[in-house]
Amino acid sequence: MIAYRRRHDNLVRMRTEETITSEFGGEWRLRIYADETQGAEHIVLVKGDISGDDPVLVRMHALDPMLDIVGAGGPGRRNEFGDAMEAIAAEGRGVLVLLRDLHMTLHPEGGASPQTLRQYGLGAQILSSLGLHDIVLLTNSPRPKVVGLEAYGLSIVGTRPIGGGR
Template sequence: MPSNKNNTELVPTAHSAFTVTAPTGPAKVEYISSCELPTTFATFQLHAFFEAATGKEHLALTLGDVADGQPVLARLHSECLTGDALFSQRCDCGAQLETAMQKIAKEGRGVLLYLRQEGRGIGLLNKIHAYRLQDAGADTVEANQALGFAPDQRNYRICLPMLQHLKISSVKLMSNNPRKAAALTDLGIKVTEHIPLIIKKNPHNERYLLTKASKLGHKF
């Protein structure tokens, strides 16, 4: 068990309000509205969806005609407040989000699903607990397990109604995670190409990336 310098066990209590239990049956996601979203990369269309079972709002960014039946350059991106908004160097999330948007803008066509599944599905507060355990020596998998969670609790079933609404049935997937491609295939979405999204290592995320590869099967 990870410990601090005084050899005192650091086992925070998981925040139950943010515990995620994977639902069963068809995912129910309601389309809410769309608008333009000007960014430094391009002006995207921003689409909002609501998942009643969890109370979560999910987003899709699209560029160009994604409903023409041709494979769409795509990214499934799970929310990471610390990486996406606070520029954390502990992970590769923010850099992956930026790179994916750049690639879509360069191609002039694509989709990015922004899924509210913080901390691989355990929620923001539990992720902060997990970060504390990592500070004490645990890796990302060990920290989640110490809090009573699976290493990765995300559920990609919510992608299907979002992609169906956007009339996308075939994608060129930007990801290092084979589980995402398998999940889309199981949902009936054709993955025509698996494009790596490699981000430069730094001293703060090197172990994180190694754990992704060695324990979660990510391909770099």
């Protein structure tokens, strides 16, 4: 069913693209993708040439202001986004996807909600639209078991930890 929906139901559309310069790795292509069903805009940062058959370094990051900005919930998360950008810049190529959830609460119940699983699908559509196939995930979590990626033409071929250099 996912393969059918991949071919026929595209839930995200790229709205804009521009070049930006960041303190985390210099020049990036910034793309804004809109979720056609809920209206959320997701930010995609692309570094270098991501075409070709070699695996691409990817960070999928679900925005959580309490963890990412305030630093609540334990050490390490507050700097992950910038650290991931620097790791991709050091590699010379890669993609960072910042998924935004319009329905997020400040006190989540925990666990993988249907909304979290839906975001994985949106992220997979975004990566597929970029022409990616084999990816190496930047993550400090154990190797993820994300089902259905094959239907989007994606395969996780490895993981790499995000440095904690700050």
